[in-house]
Amino acid sequence: MKMLVLINPISGTGKQKGVAELIKKTLDADRFEIEIRETEYAGHAILLAKEASQNGFDIVVAVGGDGTVNEVAQGLLFSQSSLAIIPCGSGNGFARHLGISCNPKKAIHQLNESVSASVDTLQINDFISINVSGIGYDSYISHIFAKMDSRGLSSYVKAIWSTYFSYKDRKYTLHIDGEKQNFDAFMVSFANSSQFGNNAFIDPNASLQDGIFTVNVIKKPHLYEVPYLLFALFAKKLPSTRIYQSFRCKECLIIQPENMLHVDGEPVVSDKELSIQLKNNSLKVMIPKNKVGVI
Numbered sequence: 001m002k003m004l005v006l007i008n009p010i011s012g013t014g015k016q017k018g019v020a021e022l023i024k025k026t027l028d029a030d031r032f033e034i035e036i037r038e039t040e041y042a043g044h045a046i047l048l049a050k051e052a053s054q055n056g057f058d059i060v061v062a063v064g065g066d067g068t069v070n071e072v073a074q075g076l077l078f079s080q081s082s083l084a085i086i087p088c089g090s091g092n093g094f095a096r097h098l099g100i101s102c103n104p105k106k107a108i109h110q111l112n113e114s115v116s117a118s119v120d121t122l123q124i125n126d127f128i129s130i131n132v133s134g135i136g137y138d139s140y141i142s143h144i145f146a147k148m149d150s151r152g153l154s155s156y157v158k159a160i161w162s163t164y165f166s167y168k169d170r171k172y173t174l175h176i177d178g179e180k181q182n183f184d185a186f187m188v189s190f191a192n193s194s195q196f197g198n199n200a201f202i203d204p205n206a207s208l209q210d211g212i213f214t215v216n217v218i219k220k221p222h223l224y225e226v227p228y229l230l231f232a233l234f235a236k237k238l239p240s241t242r243i244y245q246s247f248r249c250k251e252c253l254i255i256q257p258e259n260m261l262h263v264d265g266e267p268v269v270s271d272k273e274l275s276i277q278l279k280n281n282s283l284k285v286m287i288p289k290n291k292v293g294v295i
């Protein structure tokens with residue numbers, strides 16, 4: 001099989017630095033004919049993946065985080081070529097949902113044994129989301145974080161600390177299955193997969209193959225509830241908490257008070273009105289053999 005490997009040199013914590021060598025040493029040369037390239041700017045992977053698909057590459061490997069994976073997915077949507085992932089981001093939500101190891105060497109071994117499967121994606125206005133996107137507080141934080149000079153966890157905590165107390169629930173209108181609902185929410189997530197990344201689960205039972213996504217409405221918690229809610233987020237128990245409400249659908253329309261959205265963790269400027277549609281079986285993905293039927 002012809003395989004193009006796209007390495008994002010700036011993703012995550014730098015794990016991708018030795019990956020090219022590791023791939024040459026570890027990837028099954030009998031099964032894959034490999035070409036390796038680095039991405040040169042944001043959005044480059046979309047173009048390279050699209051060209052690869054048109055030029056007969058069977059697989060395009062994203063070496064990076066959810067942003068890189070999203071770009072490769074955009075380039076391969078509705079094509080015969082499959083997306084593969086060697087996770088090197090900071091969250092790796094989509095790869096984790098698929099059961100792909102965040103250790104690059106293990107991920108390459110999994111790739112040697114992988115099979116192709118069709119998965120759903122989400123179209124949010126003109127954006128494509130494959131993992132979890134959203135509006136409200138987490139989108140607000142992703143926009144602030146993108147403007148900060150320094151990266152890393154400490155900047156993230158700083159962004160949250162300086163905004164959490166003043167940020168209140170805001171008004172949203174959701175049109176779903178012909179019904180209109182108004183509600184106040186802290187954040188609203190659109191989940192195709194189960195987790196944001198780092199095993200923080202917004203919709204623990206999500207499947208990428210069921211033709212359904214969920215709209216997850218989160219109310220602002222009281223400060224004393226935060227420790228338990230953090231535990232619940234990682235223990236797959238968020239759906240049973242007071243602040244959580246979830247709607248299953250194939251499409252919906254939501255009106256937000258802001259022009260902000262995050263798509264798989266990347267901040268984007270959007271319309272206030274968002275039309276979200278599930279695209280069933282729109283992307284081929286290489287998954288570990290033992291995950292067939294359970295993604």
Ligand SMILES: Nc1ncnc2c1ncn2[C@@H]1O[C@H](COP(=O)(O)OP(=O)(O)OP(=O)(O)O)[C@@H](O)[C@H]1O
Binds near residue numbers: 012092
């Ligand atoms: N050469 C490059 N220079 C600058 N930006 C790039 C380059 N190649 C890719 N990018 C951009 O880097 C962004 C961040 O990459 P990515 O999401 O993979 O890493 P991350 O943010 O560290 O991981 P995660 O999303 O898992 O936290 C992507 O949205 C992509 O557009």
